Amino acid sequence: MADNRILLAHGSGGKLSHELVKEFFLPVFDNPILNRLDDRAEVEVAGVKLAYTTDSFVVNPLFFEGGDIGKLAVCGTVNDLAMGGAEPLFLSVGFIIEEGFSLDMLRDIVTSMKKTADEAGVKIVCGDTKVVEKGSADQIFINTSGIGAVPEGVCISGDLAKPGDKVIINGFIGDHGIAVMAKRQGLSFKDRIASDCAPLNGLVKKMMEVSKDIHVLRDPTRGGVATTLNEIAAQSSVGIVLNESALPVREEVQAACEILGFDPLYVANEGKLLALVPAEIADRVVDAMKHHPYGREAAIIGEITADHPGKVVLATGIGGRRIVDMLVGEQLPRIC
Amino acid sequence: MADNRILLAHGSGGKLSHELVKEFFLPVFDNPILNRLDDRAEVEVAGVKLAYTTDSFVVNPLFFEGGDIGKLAVCGTVNDLAMGGAEPLFLSVGFIIEEGFSLDMLRDIVTSMKKTADEAGVKIVCGDTKVVEKGSADQIFINTSGIGAVPEGVCISGDLAKPGDKVIINGFIGDHGIAVMAKRQGLSFKDRIASDCAPLNGLVKKMMEVSKDIHVLRDPTRGGVATTLNEIAAQSSVGIVLNESALPVREEVQAACEILGFDPLYVANEGKLLALVPAEIADRVVDAMKHHPYGREAAIIGEITADHPGKVVLATGIGGRRIVDMLVGEQLPRIC
Numbered sequence: 234m235a236d237n238r239i240l241l242a243h244g245s246g247g248k249l250s251h252e253l254v255k256e257f258f259l260p261v262f263d264n265p266i267l268n269r270l271d272d273r274a275e276v277e278v279a280g281v282k283l284a285y286t287t288d289s290f291v292v293n294p295l296f297f298e299g300g301d302i303g304k305l306a307v308c309g310t311v312n313d314l315a316m317g318g319a320e321p322l323f324l325s326v327g328f329i330i331e332e333g334f335s336l337d338m339l340r341d342i343v344t345s346m347k348k349t350a351d352e353a354g355v356k357i358v359c360g361d362t363k364v365v366e367k368g369s370a371d372q373i374f375i376n377t378s379g380i381g382a383v384p385e386g387v388c389i390s391g392d393l394a395k396p397g398d399k400v401i402i403n404g405f406i407g408d409h410g411i412a413v414m415a416k417r418q419g420l421s422f423k424d425r426i427a428s429d430c431a432p433l434n435g436l437v438k439k440m441m442e443v444s445k446d447i448h449v450l451r452d453p454t455r456g457g458v459a460t461t462l463n464e465i466a467a468q469s470s471v472g473i474v475l476n477e478s479a480l481p482v483r484e485e486v487q488a489a490c491e492i493l494g495f496d497p498l499y500v501a502n503e504g505k506l507l508a509l510v511p512a513e514i515a516d517r518v519v520d521a522m523k524h525h526p527y528g529r530e531a532a533i534i535g536e537i538t539a540d541h542p543g544k545v546v547l548a549t550g551i552g553g554r555r556i557v558d559m560l561v562g563e564q565l566p567r568i569c
Numbered sequence: 570m571a572d573n574r575i576l577l578a579h580g581s582g583g584k585l586s587h588e589l590v591k592e593f594f595l596p597v598f599d600n601p602i603l604n605r606l607d608d609r610a611e612v613e614v615a616g617v618k619l620a621y622t623t624d625s626f627v628v629n630p631l632f633f634e635g636g637d638i639g640k641l642a643v644c645g646t647v648n649d650l651a652m653g654g655a656e657p658l659f660l661s662v663g664f665i666i667e668e669g670f671s672l673d674m675l676r677d678i679v680t681s682m683k684k685t686a687d688e689a690g691v692k693i694v695c696g697d698t699k700v701v702e703k704g705s706a707d708q709i710f711i712n713t714s715g716i717g718a719v720p721e722g723v724c725i726s727g728d729l730a731k732p733g734d735k736v737i738i739n740g741f742i743g744d745h746g747i748a749v750m751a752k753r754q755g756l757s758f759k760d761r762i763a764s765d766c767a768p769l770n771g772l773v774k775k776m777m778e779v780s781k782d783i784h785v786l787r788d789p790t791r792g793g794v795a796t797t798l799n800e801i802a803a804q805s806s807v808g809i810v811l812n813e814s815a816l817p818v819r820e821e822v823q824a825a826c827e828i829l830g831f832d833p834l835y836v837a838n839e840g841k842l843l844a845l846v847p848a849e850i851a852d853r854v855v856d857a858m859k860h861h862p863y864g865r866e867a868a869i870i871g872e873i874t875a876d877h878p879g880k881v882v883l884a885t886g887i888g889g890r891r892i893v894d895m896l897v898g899e900q901l902p903r904i905c
Contacts, residue, residue, distance in 0.1 A: 239670040244700025253698060257672070261679045262686075266659075266694040274694035276659050278718050281615045287661035287714060288697045291705075323602075323612050325623035327712045329665070334575040336593070343597045350598075358602040358610035361624045362589060363710075364580030365903060369627075371705035376663045376697075378623060378714035382614050567701060 240563070246455025246501075247560025251464075270468060271391050272313040272451065275383060284319035286310055287378035293567040295338065295372060297416040299408070299427030300503070302375055303345035305569055308432050308503055309454070310379040311353045315434040316450040316506065318389045318441060319381030321353060326360040327376040332367045342373070353432035355379065386445050393448040394469035398537040399515035401508040403436060403522055404530035405429070406458055407486045410500035410565055414493060424485045431504035436527045440508065443521045449509035452502070454569055456560040459498040461507055462535075462545045463559040472541035475557065477549045479534045498547075499560050501568045509537060576899070582791025582837075583896025587800075606804060607727050608649040608787065611719060620655035622646055623714035629903040631674065631708060633752040635744070635763030636839070638711055639681035641905055644768050644839055645790065646715040647689045651770035652786040652842065654725045654777060655717030657689060662696040663712040668703045678709065689768035691715070722781050729784040730805035734873040735851035737844040739772060739858055740866035741765070742794055743822045746836035746901055750829060760821045767840035772863045776844065779857045785845035788838070790905055792896040795834040797843055798871075798881045799895040808877035811893065814886045815870045834883075835896050837904045845873060 242249040259268060266274045273286035290306045300308075307324065314321040326346065330339070350357055412428040415421065433452065440447060449469070453461035458480075466473050475498075482490075482497045490497050504527060510518050515533055522528030545557040578585040595604060602610045609622035626642045636644075643660065650657040662682065666675070686693055748764040751757070769788065776783060785805070789797035794816075802809050811834075818826075818833045826833050840863060846854050851869055858864030881893040 237672045239666050239668060239672060239675065239700055241668050241700050241702065244666070244698055250698065254696075257676070258679060258696060258698075261676075261683050262693045262696075264692050264694065266692065267696070274659070274661075276694055276716070278614075278619060278658060278716065279617045281617045283614060283716070285659060285661060285716060286695050287663045287712070289663040289665050289699045289712060291665060291699045291701050322614060323610070323621060325610075325621060325714045327623045327625040327663075327714075329625050329627060329710055329712075330575050330580070332575060332577050336573045336575060339575065340593070340597075343594060347597050356600050356602065357598045358600065358612055359622050359714075360590075360594060360598075360603070361712075362580055362586065362594075363625045363627045363903075364575055364577050365627050365707060366577065368704075369707035370710070371701060374665055374699075374706070374710065376623070376625060376665075376712035376714075378661045378663075378695075378712075380612070380614065380619070380621060380716065567699075567705075 241566050242563040245560055245563040247460050273317050282383040284314045284317045284381040284383050286313040289374060289376040290569055291374050291567050292413060292569050294416050297428060298412045298425055300430035301342060301345050303342035304349045304430050305503060306375040306377045307346050307349040308430050309569060310377040311355060311432045311434055312452045314379050314381035315437045316452055317383060318387035319383045321355045321379055321381045321434050323380045324355050324357045325378045326357055328362045329370055329374040330364050331370040331372050332364055334372055349432060353434055389447055389450050391449055391451060391465050391468040394465055394471045394509045394537050395448060396471060396537050396539040397512050398448055398509040399512050399533045400535035401515060401519055402532060402534050403506050403528040405481045405483045406502055406505060407482060407497035407500035409503040410568055411486050411489045413568055414565060422485055422489060426485055429502055429504035431527050433506050433527060436522060436525045439521050439525045440518050443517050444514045446514060447508055447510050450506055452506050454501050454503060457499040457501055459557045460560045466545050467543050470542045472538040473535055473545045474538055475535040475545060475547045477547050479532055481530050481532055498557060499564055503569060577902045578899040581896055581899040583796050609653050618719040620650045620653045620717040620719050622649040625710060625712040626905055627710050627903050628749060628905050630752050633764055634748045634761055636766035637678060637681050639678035640685045640766050641839060642711040642713045643682050643685040644766050645905060646713040647691060647768040647770055648788045650715050650717035651773045652788055653719060654723035655719045657691045657715055657717045657770050659716045660691050660693045661714045662693055664698045665706055665710040666700050667706040667708050668700055670708055685768060689770055725783055725786050727785055727787060727801050727804040730801055730807045730845045730873050731784060732807060732873050732875040733848050734784055734845040735848050735869045736871035737851060737855055738868060738870050739842050739864040741817045741819045742838055742841060743818060743833035743836035745839040746904055747822050747825045749904055750901060758821055758825060762821055765838055765840035767863050769842050769863060772858060772861045775857050775861045776854050779853050780850045782850060783844055783846050786842055788842050790837050790839060793835040793837055795893045796896045802881050803879050806878045808874040809871055809881045810874055811871040811881060811883045813883050815868055817866050817868055834893060835900055839905060
């Protein structure tokens with residue numbers, strides 16, 4: 234943080250974001266719950282285990298192929314809860330709106346939130362609205378927080394990956410980032426690319442019916458699959474080997490990435506999860522996922538090793554290996 | 570909402586805010602918990618009663634006499650929980666930061682949040698940071714949400730006021746709004762006016778030690794005492810008579826209000842609560858409050874009547890009576 238100013242990259246979800254959290258927020262707020270660095274906190278009230286999380290959404294543009302800021306604001310928080318194996322129950326919503334914003338657009342956003350909340354089975358139970366002068370915010374920002382119930386016997390965390398675990402993903406990567414970028418830049422592709430934005434709690438429930446012995450679940454949003462796997466490798470002190478040829482990437486997303494100069498591994502997803510599970514249950518988990526609408530293209534894409542702890546390595550199609558680092562700098566500002 | 574655009578007054582906490590909530594959010598999000606319209610939701614998870622609330626903070630300037638946006642962001646949410654008689658336990662925090670914002674200022678804000686959280690006895694357990702391009706937000710916005718435990722036998726809500734109840738306030742009104750206004754406008758008064766910004770859960774605990782039979786608790790923030798009492802009058806279908814001569818207003822705040830053209834009844838507070846309690850316990854509650862640092866100037870300022878339900882009436886010093894409406898329009902944008 235050399236120049237003592239907040240940079241766009243501090244919000245990227247990548248390296249600078251992690252530095253900000255580790256060197257800046259954690260030392261001040263210091264407590265064991267926050268220090269765990271999962272996407273949600275696990276807290277106990279009167280003996281009941283709760284999952285608790287928050288996210289703000291500043292996506293630009295507000296509406297894009299496959300979603301909008303409202304859908305995103307519900308899915309993002311529902312998914313953070315689901316990534317702990319928790320059953321999402323209640324959401325709060327805080328709007329910060331620029332003076333002059335269209336009430337029709339607000340109605341569309343709010344209606345989209347409600348529809349998504351219904352799909353996920355959560356209730357929006359409290360809210361707040363602030364309005365700032367024209368020019369003091371860009372249209373609308375939405376914060377949601379969420380509470381979930383953690384079922385008995387479930388213990389899922391980024392620090393629980395074990396050598397031998399398989400890495401599973403539930404489908405194509407990079408769709409969300411490219412859909413938002415395309416809308417923002419006015420690009421059109423022969424095949425329209427839609428965001429994968431979706432609530433994943435139903436899919437997680439299906440997976441847990443196979444086995445509760447899931448070690449890690451995480452949704453690769455900002456910073457993409459590469460950044461999320463680096464986080465897990467660091468938290469669990471394990472190595473991860475990714476099999477490049479197994480990575481599900483749509484042809485049109487791959488093509489768009491080549492034109493735009495992106496690597497799909499770093500592009501944001503909003504309806505994807507990475508699951509790290511013991512090898513012996515991996516195939517059954519994948520099979521169960523394939524029977525769920527949000528898991529049809531589920532695949533095993535890599536495995537956990539005791540070698541090179543803290544590092545993610547890509548085994549390329551042509552037999553090479555290269556290190557996959559966290560996202561450095563900012564790739565796609567305001568992607569969520 | 571004639572012109573189909575969001576106005577500053579939609580965020581005032583007054584009439585247009587209420588219209589937005591009632592005509593716009595409630596019909597879409599529709600559920601009995603949200604519909605109750607208290608400052609927090611009461612929800613149940615596995616048989617445990619929780620209070621849950623959220624607020625965003627966009628105050629301008631960020632630092633003012635007696636507080637800053639960080640202190641405000643903790644107090645506001647802690648107080649919303651405390652106004653249900655709940656014990657505040659956990660907070661989430663979401664930052665939206667403008668590119669280029671000073672890390673030193675961020676550190677001051679975060680440190681202030683931690684100090685206030687410690688005073689209130691709450692833990693900040695989860696968070697999120699988004700950064701937007703220069704010009705897309707005004708410095709920094711903070712959202713907090715909070716979870717509290719509702720003790721057995723406590724039932725406090727805006728719809729429980731009963732004729733005969735006394736209206737109690739814990740001290741001087743209008744300090745926060747005037748402190749922020751003074752800083753924003755570069756005004757200086759002979760006696761410096763400091764915001765009353767404070768976490769009130771300790772005070773509420775003291776009050777509940779006297780009796781759990783408190784009917785309504787609410788903190789008169791945006792829109793001030795006048796707007797909050799109007800909300801209660803409407804929710805409980807009762808009338809409220811305020812005794813003008815009993816209202817605690819600092820001389821310097823009164824003077825500033827006269828210069829600026831404000832009525833202290835409409836000016837925001839951030840460390841005040843209104844309590845509606847049965848007449849027979851009112852004096853004892855006030856007495857207990859006076860023994861707490863945030864209740865030294867506690868006073869009975871009015872009472873609930875069966876007459877003129879839904880209306881708040883001010884009994885003036887000279888024997889007259891006038892109706893006190895909700896805040897109409899916007900008085901002090903970005904006061905919290």
